Amino acid sequence: MITYLKQGKSDADVAEADAKVRATVEDILEAITKRGDDAVKELALKFDGYAPDDFRLSEAEIVGAMAQVADDDIDDIKFAQAQVRNFAEKQKECLQDLEVETLPGVILGHKNVPVNAVGCYVPGGKYPMVASAHMSVVTAKVAGVKRIMASAPPQDGKPHPAIVAAMHMAGADEILVLGGIQAVGAMALGTETIVGVDMLVGPGNMFVAEAKRQLFGRVGIDLFAGPTETLIIADTSVDGEICAVDLLGQAEHGPTSPAALLTTSRKLAEDTMVEVERQLGILPTADIAREAWNEYGSVIVCDTVDEMVEEADRLAYEHVQVMTENPDYFADNMSNYGALFLGARTNVSFGDKVIGTNHTLPTKRAARYTGGLWVGKFMKTCTYQKVLTDEASALVGGYCSRLCAIEGFAGHGEQANIRARRYGGSNVEPYGVVPKS
Numbered sequence: 001m002i003t004y005l006k007q008g009k010s011d012a013d014v015a016e017a018d019a020k021v022r023a024t025v026e027d028i029l030e031a032i033t034k035r036g037d038d039a040v041k042e043l044a045l046k047f048d049g050y051a052p053d054d055f056r057l058s059e060a061e062i063v064g065a066m067a068q069v070a071d072d073d074i075d076d077i078k079f080a081q082a083q084v085r086n087f088a089e090k091q092k093e094c095l096q097d098l099e100v101e102t103l104p105g106v107i108l109g110h111k112n113v114p115v116n117a118v119g120c121y122v123p124g125g126k127y128p129m130v131a132s133a134h135m136s137v138v139t140a141k142v143a144g145v146k147r148i149m150a151s152a153p154p155q156d157g158k159p160h161p162a163i164v165a166a167m168h169m170a171g172a173d174e175i176l177v178l179g180g181i182q183a184v185g186a187m188a189l190g191t192e193t194i195v196g197v198d199m200l201v202g203p204g205n206m207f208v209a210e211a212k213r214q215l216f217g218r219v220g221i222d223l224f225a226g227p228t229e230t231l232i233i234a235d236t237s238v239d240g241e242i243c244a245v246d247l248l249g250q251a252e253h254g255p256t257s258p259a260a261l262l263t264t265s266r267k268l269a270e271d272t273m274v275e276v277e278r279q280l281g282i283l284p285t286a287d288i289a290r291e292a293w294n295e296y297g298s299v300i301v302c303d304t305v306d307e308m309v310e311e312a313d314r315l316a317y318e319h320v321q322v323m324t325e326n327p328d329y330f331a332d333n334m335s336n337y338g339a340l341f342l343g344a345r346t347n348v349s350f351g352d353k354v355i356g357t358n359h360t361l362p363t364k365r366a367a368r369y370t371g372g373l374w375v376g377k378f379m380k381t382c383t384y385q386k387v388l389t390d391e392a393s394a395l396v397g398g399y400c401s402r403l404c405a406i407e408g409f410a411g412h413g414e415q416a417n418i419r420a421r422r423y424g425g426s427n428v429e430p431y432g433v434v435p436k437s
Helices: 011-048 059-066 071-093 131-143 161-170 180-189 206-215 240-251 266-280 286-296 305-315 328-333 348-353 390-407 410-424
Strands: 002-006 098-103 106-114 117-121 147-152 174-177 199-201 230-234 259-263 297-302 319-323 339-342 379-387
Touching: 002 266, 011 180, 011 206, 059 161, 071 131, 071 161, 098 390, 117 131, 117 180, 131 147, 131 161, 147 161, 147 180, 161 174, 174 180, 180 199, 180 206, 230 240, 230 305, 240 259, 240 266, 240 286, 240 319, 240 348, 259 266, 259 286, 259 305, 266 286, 266 297, 286 297, 297 305, 305 328, 319 328, 319 348, 328 339, 339 348, 379 390, 390 410
Parallel strands: 117 147, 117 199, 147 174, 230 259, 230 319, 259 297, 319 339
Antiparallel strands: 002 297, 098 106, 106 379
């Protein structure tokens, strides 16, 4: 039996909030579409209090920003980017081009082709998410993307030095100081001064996530990513303190960030809820984390491990931290998750900041059909075909002619017929059907 000791907002309440966000985003994207730079500047001034003549940083401005970053911080950014780059390179090695002769004289293949231009959004509203530069820009660079535009909002009316440094060190070709809907809208739609991209990537708040959703089709997107979600799966091998730390460590992202505990131990569940309240009394970001926990936090008790697997797959959360006696059991049996963090020695923050896996991950149950951002997201697997002999062209042409006739596609069929005539000597009439030999 699955018992909820604490439950977040209902689906109906969430849907109502989503509808309001959707309407806001629609209006802003329409303004950018119609009025370009003027709309972007108005929005930037309204939301960030920052509207320079050019949102794009010059080389001198980049150098100036980097000079403000402490050497130790630069070293730490280098370390994190090295981990992300190394893992992305190893992932890329798994992407192999293919060419195979499937019939005598028939060559089929595919190539992994990088996207030409990508816009990478780096959140920076309440928290300057330096790590998002590593996750998107570094990975796009490894994939071979030709033009990488990165954008992050200003902090206190100016570019955030560490974000600028991280984007530059990661390999961004253009750096914009622009945030929110106006940033992803400008990168996707283009303006008089901003050349649009082919694909948008990166996490963001509910407004950025909704903007990406609405822009999908006009440009590609990596996935629906935001607001963040975390699920802790735990048993009596750990205690309430560490569970509470891992829940609140993600709840502090924002007031709409779901955090859930799933356990077979009612005592652990109750201990964790007590510990959450204790930690909220001392957590520096408690104002945000408390709202998220109160409105979107869940505590779920199951009778069996298999029930936990079932419930975890139903929830399909972004981050799934497994702290049980046998965490590999969940890796072997779960199917719906953005990323797994197996064992108490690791945690979501490691993945978010430094360990090398990507922190741009599916939210809102998108984990049912997609994984997170990785080097392959920047690659298009494109097929090709070659027919090298007359005999092969005639053979395939005969089958194609007859299959087109089944569907009633006369023009399609004639594409096959002309090859059967020219390369196979068939006497099939125009718009006829090649007989079986």
